[in-house]
Amino acid sequence: MYLEYFQMVDRVVALDSAAETIQCIARVPDTSTIFEGHFPGYPLMPGTLLVETVAQVGGFLLMSLGGYSRLPILTQIAKAKVRRAVSPGTELQVDAKVIQVSSGIAAVEGRLNADGKPIVTCEIRYHMMAFPQDNLRAMVLSRARDIGVPVPDGESAT
Amino acid sequence: MTEFNQETFELVAEIISDICSINRADITPDTHTVDDLGIDSLDFLDVTFDIDKRFGIKMPVEQWMEEVNQGNADAAEFFVMKNLVTRIEELRAEKAA
Numbered sequence: 001m002y003l004e005y006f007q008m009v010d011r012v013v014a015l016d017s018a019a020e021t022i023q024c025i026a027r028v029p030d031t032s033t034i035f036e037g038h039f040p041g042y043p044l045m046p047g048t049l050l051v052e053t054v055a056q057v058g059g060f061l062l063m064s065l066g067g068y069s070r071l072p073i074l075t076q077i078a079k080a081k082v083r084r085a086v087s088p089g090t091e092l093q094v095d096a097k098v099i100q101v102s103s104g105i106a107a108v109e110g111r112l113n114a115d116g117k118p119i120v121t122c123e124i125r126y127h128m129m130a131f132p133q134d135n136l137r138a139m140v141l142s143r144a145r146d147i148g149v150p151v152p153d154g155e156s157a158t
Numbered sequence: 159m160t161e162f163n164q165e166t167f168e169l170v171a172e173i174i175s176d177i178c179s180i181n182r183a184d185i186t187p188d189t190h191t192v193d194d195l196g197i198d199s200l201d202f203l204d205v206t207f208d209i210d211k212r213f214g215i216k217m218p219v220e221q222w223m224e225e226v227n228q229g230n231a232d233a234a235e236f237f238v239m240k241n242l243v244t245r246i247e248e249l250r251a252e253k254a255a
Contacts (some may be wrong), residue, residue: 071231075200075203075204076204099210100207100210102203102206102210102216102217102219103206103210103216103217103218103219103220104203104205104206104219105180105203105204105206105222107207125204125207127200127203131248
C-alpha cells in the first residue's frame with residue numbers, strides 16, 4: 001500500500017472470472033504523512049481510505065472482467081460500516097464480488113478483514129466510463145500487471 | 159407491438175421519484191424524464207440500475223444516448239415516460255421469449 005500515491009492494493013490472491021470475485025492483500029504501511037495528522041501520537045488508518053481500498057479492489061475486478069475497456073469511477077458508497085480501527089502495519093484481506101452490471105454502471109459488494117475479523121463491509125457503485133486517455137489505460141494495465149490482476153494477452157503495459 | 163403497461167409505469171415512476179427526489183405526482187406518461195424532470199445523466203444511470211434490477215433486464219441506455227447524440231433518434235423516443243415504459247416491456251418480452 002502506497003498511501004501518498006493512492007495505490008491501496010498490494011497483490012491479488014485470486015480472481016474468479018466465472019464467479020466474478022476477487023481477493024486481494026493490502027498492507028497498511030508502518031509510516032505515512034497521513035498518520036501525522038490522523039491522529040497525532042495515535043496513528044490510525046482513516047476509515048475513508050479503507051473504503052477506498054475496497055473500491056479499488058472492486059474496480060480492478062470490473063476492469064479485468066471487462067477487458068480494461070472501461071474505467072470505473074466511484075459514484076456511490078452504500079451500506080458502509082467501519083467496524084474497527086486499523087493501525088499502521090496491519091495486513092488487510094480485501095474481497096469483492098460483482099452484484100450487478102448495467103449500461104454504463106456497475107456495483108460490487110466488498111469486505112475488508114484483518115486477522116479474520118471484519119473491518120469494513122460496503123457496496124460500491126461505479127460509472128463505467130471510456131478511458132479518457134490511452135496513456136491512462138496503459139498506466140492502469142501496468143499497475144494491474146504489477147499487483148497480479150489478469151491482463152489480456154498482447155496488451156501493452158507501457 | 160408492445161403496449162403501454164400501467165403497472166410498469168407505476169413502478170418506474172416510483173423508482174425515479176425515489177432516486178431523483180422528484181414528486182411522484184409530477185411524473186405522468188407524457189413526462190420527459192430529461193427535459194421536464196431535469197434528471198441528469200448520473201441520476202439516470204442510477205435509475206437504469208434499479209430498473210434493470212427490478213425487471214431483470216439490461217436497458218441499453220448508453221446505446222440510446224449515442225443514437226440521440228449522433229442525431230439518429232429523438233430523445234423523446236427513449237426518455238418520455240410512456241416510451242421508456244414501452245421499451246422496458248419490449249426488453250422484458252425479449253427476455254421471456
